Amino acid sequence: MNTRNLLPHSWRKVGWILSIIGIVLGLLYLFDSSILSAINVHCKMPAIVVNDVFTDIEFFTLSRKDSILDEIIVVLLTVGLVLVGFTRERHEDEYIAQLRLESLVWATYVNLALIVCSTLFVYGAIYLTVMVVLLYFTQMSLFIIKFRVAMYRLNRSRNEE
Amino acid sequence: MKNRIRVERAELGLTQEQVAEKIGVSRQTINAIEKGKYAPSVVLALKLARLFGKRVDDIFELETDD
Numbered sequence: 001m002n003t004r005n006l007l008p009h010s011w012r013k014v015g016w017i018l019s020i021i022g023i024v025l026g027l028l029y030l031f032d033s034s035i036l037s038a039i040n041v042h043c044k045m046p047a048i049v050v051n052d053v054f055t056d057i058e059f060f061t062l063s064r065k066d067s068i069l070d071e072i073i074v075v076l077l078t079v080g081l082v083l084v085g086f087t088r089e090r091h092e093d094e095y096i097a098q099l100r101l102e103s104l105v106w107a108t109y110v111n112l113a114l115i116v117c118s119t120l121f122v123y124g125a126i127y128l129t130v131m132v133v134l135l136y137f138t139q140m141s142l143f144i145i146k147f148r149v150a151m152y153r154l155n156r157s158r159n160e161e
Numbered sequence: 162m163k164n165r166i167r168v169e170r171a172e173l174g175l176t177q178e179q180v181a182e183k184i185g186v187s188r189q190t191i192n193a194i195e196k197g198k199y200a201p202s203v204v205l206a207l208k209l210a211r212l213f214g215k216r217v218d219d220i221f222e223l224e225t226d227d
Contacts (some may be wrong), residue, residue, distance in 0.1 A: 095190035095199050154189040 015083025022076035081140035107143035184198040
């Protein structure tokens with residue numbers, strides 16, 4: 001079975017840790033960012049393109065940030081969810097690879113449906129927040145849940161020998 | 162697609178686990194193939210045939226709706 005594009009099984013634990021930290025920070029950031037002011041870092045980030053409200057669009061410059069917490073959350077969640085979702089199973093084989101593919105296709109359909117629904121039914125500034133969640137979080141999360149459920153069912157399918 | 166893996170396995174007195182181990186897949190995969198939930202790759206079908214000492218089409222058979 002060709003599993004070249006999957007990561008070693010042992011990395012999954014690291015993925016769960018990063019994902020959980022990312023989810024906790026992400027929820028705090030979304031619902032009560034005041035709690036997080038303690039870990040805000042004021043700094044300048046190198047930017048390819050910046051479009052602030054009061055300035056013209058600028059390319060290849062430094063962007064002054066009051067907090068890089070959102071950047072940290074996105075990186076933590078992306079790396080974490082990839083490590084959880086795309087690590088090999090302990091006994092990887094072709095049937096498991098097919099279940100993984102089916103789960104990924106299902107998650108992609110559902111995520112795209114959510115994007116269309118959000119576009120049609122969510123308006124105002126919250127639309128941006130919803131899109132960020134749909135971009136970084138929901139597809140991988142849906143895929144991981146679907147695939148883990150499939151693996152759970154598979155492992156439970158004890159059959160009369 | 163129908164298959165005779167359960168029968169062939171019983172003739173050799175092998176469990177799903179033992180068949181899985183001999184051809185390098187998980188027991189669940191053998192279970193899914195036996196139940197007709199999963200059609201194996203050509204490589205896996207050939208490995209199963211070799212294990213049972215049969216030809217692939219002695220073990221796997223197309224059904225009318227395939």
